[in-house]
Amino acid sequence: MNTLTPDIVYKLLASVTDPEVPALTVLDLGIVRNVEVSEKGNAPSVKITITPTYSGCPAMDVISMNMRMALLSHGIKQINIESQLTPAWTTDWMSEEGKQKLKAYGIAPPYRKAADTLGLFEEDAITCPRCGSQETELVSQFGATSCKALYKCLSCHEPFEHFKCH
Amino acid sequence: MEGNPNNEIPNTKMKNALLNYTLSLADNASVMSHRLGEWCGHGPVLEQDIALTNISLDDIGQARSLYQYAAEQLNNMPTTEKTNLFSDMMLNAKIAAGENLDEDDLAYLRDAWDYRSLLLVEQPNKDWAYTIARSFYYDAFMQLFYKGLQNSKDDRLKGIAEKSLKEVTYHLRWSSEWIIRLGDGTDESHQKIQTAINDLWMYTGEMFKMTDTDKAMAVAGIGVDLAGLHKDWLNNIKNIFTQATLQLPTDIWMQDGGKEGHHSEHLGYILADMQFLQRTYPGLDW
Known part of the structure; x- marks a missing residue:
């Protein structure tokens, strides 16, 4: 062996x-x-x-x-x-290949570095994983799992999930 | 075991303070999680039902990490030091028998007077406005608290704080948006959220009250100076209330007691619901 x-x-x-x-x-x-x-x-x-x-x-x-x-x-x-909790996991640890796989699966991957935090009401500009349009809208900050939010594409009108930067 | 605190905390008093401190944080997360979980299937719209249960899930995750740590602390104590810590017979029987405790024992086998949670988190859901107001006060506090706890000399608490801060920042965004949406909404929504923030106001003072445990932990560099968070908390909530066209409550009188085990009748009902199964069928698993 x-x-x-x-x-x-x-x-x-x-x-x-x-x-x-x-x-x-x-x-x-x-x-x-x-x-x-x-x-x-x-x-x-x-x-x-x-x-x-x-x-x-x-x-x-x-x-x-x-x-x-x-x-x-x-x-x-x-x-x-x-x-092990520390250091806390961040979406930066997700592999580039993983992000491509997510996109192919229909989930918009995290794109921002987790350390570049948004202001309280700032929103991410998320690209539609299906048609590539930047014209998208947040539907719900929370989705089917803790790690995802719900969006809708204003160009192709498809709803989709976004793996949140975290 | 990560960051063994027993090396730095030699005496029983300090060990008990750390245990109490860990349990009070765990109890807050657990009771809050339970209250939000009560909304499951009853949210006004699907997205908000999902939001509440997601936040509840983060809270239960934080509670688990903290209860696990508390259980480890207890398991490292000699039996003589832990025979009189709790009032519950089932829990004390386990301790007397020398059994190792786990997270479930601490959540399910302590009665209300052993719970160290804030009075705020046990307040009933009532309606959407009360639920949002409670979350907003709590999230705004926890965000500052976990920021402070990231500097704890206790590695475990520091790690839990680091993890939880990201989660609670996201929760705060959600509850802040709702405060603004309701306050700056219709006459009816404005009036309802104003009533809720007024009614829950008297439970906010306790968050900043330094008990003996809080003082001992702050002096040891393990805990957070709560009184020092009050100014920032007030500024942050004022800012949101202004955007929401809401009046900051002006009552000065504050109700406290939860952190020392003096709870309203609400906690008893929560625990009855939560603990019934384990008390009726001890050790039941599924």
Whole structure:
């Protein structure tokens, strides 16, 4: 059997997607902070550190379970998944590839650096992921999940979701 | 365990203060979350139903992080130090048996007088105006509070503050917009939101009241100097009220007590609803 390395673990994790945004893998989302591989009793042991996108994100439990399943199905039995809050996750950690995948999936990706905060009532100018128009309108600051807001395109008239800069 | 505070807090008094402090923050988030969650399926329009439940979800997430931290603190205390901390029999039985506690034990097995939450958050939803006014006062405070807590010497609280600040800033935007929309709306909406901000005003003073726990934590560089936040809070809400054509309430008398366990009858009903299942079927999982 090949020696287990963090690279192999990362490859396995690349098959784990966000249950609420299935277009994105956990690596695209940037929620995997660290992978450590060690030996325990002649068998490999893996410690994965993940971070929540929002404090109450209910997908985190499912994501942890799916990570565990992905590793178990490749014969890795000693798995320890820990959650870490600091530094707080931001949408800047989402990969460029992830943002393209989101767009292709019909969700307008975050485009602003999270540190460039908006004023209290300033609004993001969001591009429609379907027709590319800049003429869009916020419908609701909150959407089907904590990480998204609802918009409507004034050019093609399609409603769409935006993954909020956070 | 991240940032073990026990290295820096040698004596029992300080340990208890940190525990109380963590629990009071957790209780605020939990009770607020419960109140907002009561709107689920009853929002005036779908988008606002979703907004309330999303905010509620952020609050429950913050409550979980804080209760988990409080449970870890308790589990690190010798049994003799924690036998008389709570009044609840079920919780004390667990502690006496040397069981490790978790976030659920602290949310579900403490009775009202063990809750350290603000009176403001337990106030009933009543109507849309009261719900918005309560959220606005709370969000405007929490935004400043978490900003301050980001400088905490306690790594765990600092981390939770960093995470939560982003969330509460977004909540504040939502509640501020609603204050303006209702205040600067129709005669009826103006009158309703003015009544709500007037009625809830007397519960705002408690947010800035420094209890012994608050003082001990502020001196230790762990907690926030609450009294010092009052000026900014007042300026921020004045600014929104002006845009909303609303009058800032002028009553001086303030009701407090929640932070020391003296609650209105409302909290009992909230806890009855929240805790019924765990008290009837202890340890039930689903």
